[in-house]
Amino acid sequence: MLNKLRKNRFVKSILRTILLCLLGTFILFLLVQTLPGDAATRFVGKVEPEALELIRERMGLNQPPLLRYWYWLKNLLGGSFGTTMTTDLPVSDVIRLPFRATLIVSGFVLVGVVFVTLPLAIYEGAQMHPRRHILSKLSLMPAAMPEFVVAILLLAVLAQGAGWLPVLSIPKPGASLWDSPQIFVLPVLSLWLIVSANLFRRVAALVRTYASSAYVRDARLAGMSEWRVIFVHLLPSAAYGIGQLLALTVPYLLGGAVVVETVFSFPGMGYLLVQSINSRETTVVMAIGLIQILYTAVGLWLADIAGAKNERISQVV
Amino acid sequence: MNKKTRQLQCRQKGRSLTKVLIVLVVLIVCFALFGPFFVPLVGDPHKTEAFPFDGGGPLNMGYDYLGRPVAAQLLIGGRELLIAAFLTAVLSQVTGMTCGLIMAVLRKRTKILRFLLDMMLIIPMSLSTLVIYNHAGSSLYATIPIATFFTLPFTSRYYAGNAEPLLRTGFYEQAMVAGDSVPLALIREIIPVLFRPILTDLGMSMISAVYLMSTVSFLGIANNNNSFLWPTMVMQNLSGLALNPYATLMPIFAIVWLTIPLNILIDQFSNRRRK
Numbered sequence: 136m137l138n139k140l141r142k143n144r145f146v147k148s149i150l151r152t153i154l155l156c157l158l159g160t161f162i163l164f165l166l167v168q169t170l171p172g173d174a175a176t177r178f179v180g181k182v183e184p185e186a187l188e189l190i191r192e193r194m195g196l197n198q199p200p201l202l203r204y205w206y207w208l209k210n211l212l213g214g215s216f217g218t219t220m221t222t223d224l225p226v227s228d229v230i231r232l233p234f235r236a237t238l239i240v241s242g243f244v245l246v247g248v249v250f251v252t253l254p255l256a257i258y259e260g261a262q263m264h265p266r267r268h269i270l271s272k273l274s275l276m277p278a279a280m281p282e283f284v285v286a287i288l289l290l291a292v293l294a295q296g297a298g299w300l301p302v303l304s305i306p307k308p309g310a311s312l313w314d315s316p317q318i319f320v321l322p323v324l325s326l327w328l329i330v331s332a333n334l335f336r337r338v339a340a341l342v343r344t345y346a347s348s349a350y351v352r353d354a355r356l357a358g359m360s361e362w363r364v365i366f367v368h369l370l371p372s373a374a375y376g377i378g379q380l381l382a383l384t385v386p387y388l389l390g391g392a393v394v395v396e397t398v399f400s401f402p403g404m405g406y407l408l409v410q411s412i413n414s415r416e417t418t419v420v421m422a423i424g425l426i427q428i429l430y431t432a433v434g435l436w437l438a439d440i441a442g443a444k445n446e447r448i449s450q451v452v
Numbered sequence: 453m454n455k456k457t458r459q460l461q462c463r464q465k466g467r468s469l470t471k472v473l474i475v476l477v478v479l480i481v482c483f484a485l486f487g488p489f490f491v492p493l494v495g496d497p498h499k500t501e502a503f504p505f506d507g508g509g510p511l512n513m514g515y516d517y518l519g520r521p522v523a524a525q526l527l528i529g530g531r532e533l534l535i536a537a538f539l540t541a542v543l544s545q546v547t548g549m550t551c552g553l554i555m556a557v558l559r560k561r562t563k564i565l566r567f568l569l570d571m572m573l574i575i576p577m578s579l580s581t582l583v584i585y586n587h588a589g590s591s592l593y594a595t596i597p598i599a600t601f602f603t604l605p606f607t608s609r610y611y612a613g614n615a616e617p618l619l620r621t622g623f624y625e626q627a628m629v630a631g632d633s634v635p636l637a638l639i640r641e642i643i644p645v646l647f648r649p650i651l652t653d654l655g656m657s658m659i660s661a662v663y664l665m666s667t668v669s670f671l672g673i674a675n676n677n678n679s680f681l682w683p684t685m686v687m688q689n690l691s692g693l694a695l696n697p698y699a700t701l702m703p704i705f706a707i708v709w710l711t712i713p714l715n716i717l718i719d720q721f722s723n724r725r726r727k
């Protein structure tokens with residue numbers, strides 16, 4: 136009976152997420168329509184009204200917005216993002232390289248978070264060292280600053296000041312991303328600092344809650360080593376809560392860290408998004424927006440599942 | 453030194469730090485709000501007086517990418533950001549509290565409202581705010597409604613979570629039994645109890661609004677050469693970082709001076725409340 140209820144709730148949550156994504160894309164489309172000008176006016180600038188009308192007709196911009204949304208949705212259900220308005224290239228080709236670039240950066244940041252940030256946060260939360268609060272206070276600084284401030288300060292110190300890294304994170308023309316691996320360093324470092332600063336204190340607070348519970352205290356009193364207490368008793372309970380917090384970070388990383396990519400001119404999804412909004416490439420904006428909506432919806436759904444599990448565990452604790 | 457003496461010393465250090473933070477916050481808020489009055493003493497921010505990214509100039513801060521004095525722009529760059537962020541924070545608290553209390557009172561009957569709030573969560577905020585900012589001709593005040601709209605899922609959940617336990621208390625039930633309407637009982641009995649959470653969340657909303665407004669004005673300059681907002685100054689002068697670092701670093705310093713002490717102060721206040 137309980138399993139049937141859980142299965143029903145599971146199916147309902149999936150259907151709800153799909154409906155949310157669909158409506159989200161519609162609202163996004165409406166928002167993009169409110170931008171002044173369109174791809175035709177941005178592409179050609181000042182021309183005769185008749186010429187502009189011809190170009191708008193060629194780009195399909197003379198059709199009603201609802202019809203254009205319907206065609207976009209039909210394309211999407213057929214497995215295509217459509218074509219760009221100005222160059223007629225498939226949108227999937229246009230976003231392939233930025234998507235790969237953002238995936239690579241996000242991968243490195245997640246590795247840094249999992250192998251550096253989380254262990255430090257767990258170490259702080261488990262109250263293992265008398266000077267533990269230093270880490271918490273240090274993490275407040277990058278968390279207190281807007282993202283572009285963190286990115287520009289790193290740029291000023293490591294690139295402009297020390298000259299260790301390139302100022303712009305742009306690959307050489309025609310070369311692959313891996314031909315100049317140093318272009319990844321500043322975006323990865325900035326994003327890692329920003330994400331870590333926000334994640335650190337929450338994970339430490341979560342671990343601290345579990346560390347002060349009776350069964351952990353009993354394990355310590357029973358004479359177990361601190362590492363055994365953490366890995367065998369503390370972490371399994373805190374894992375779902377930590378998973379929930381990580382799940383909420385992924386949409387931010389994979390959705391394209393717009394600001395950081397703009398500062399370094401890194402050719403990721405965020406940078407492409409800003410360029411597309413400026414040039415009114417609706418199809419590209421919708422494709423990137425859809426990817427962000429999907430990541431956020433799935434991230435929130437996973438976070439809800441992990442949170443529900445965490446709630447059941449914390450009720451026992 | 454025994455434990456009590458150590459605790460007393462820690463508390464005294466904490467109080468001194470709080471005083472220093474308050475002074476820093478007041479100083480930067482006064483600088484942002486009253487700075488425009490001192491612009492005539494420093495120079496005309498609209499006038500090109502030197503080569504792009506030249507050194508020297510008023511207060512030795514040099515000139516920006518169009519040869520205009522950086523010092524004068526710095527004096528006027530904070531007011532709009534601060535006022536827009538404050539209005540966003542206040543508006544988001546009022547709307548969030550209203551939604552949150554409705555969700556707390558009506559509970560299961562608010563499925564549609566919760567669904568709509570979840571929908572706002574998944575629409576990328578930076579994208580939608582950027583679109584509105586572009587649409588509004590680079591005016592931060594125009595982004596206030598959209599920024600309020602998109603913080604609604606967070607603030608409403610926060611207030612719903614805080615108000616739900618209070619609706620089961622004796623004093624609320626007594627008010628209902630005495631014949632008070634639900635809105636009146638909420639205003640008289642529940643909202644006064646939520647005073648500290650409101651203050652804490654107002655502070656957090658203020659910081660979030662400063663971040664959002666800074667990010668939007670950093671990204672969405674929309675060819676507006678007469679915008680002297682601190683984040684816009686950072687973006688416009690970034691290319692000249694090697695030539696005149698003051699044009700980029702002084703507005704960054706101003707933003708950091710605003711956000712870090714405010715953040716630490718709010719953090720201390722919410723920690724004290726938790727104890």
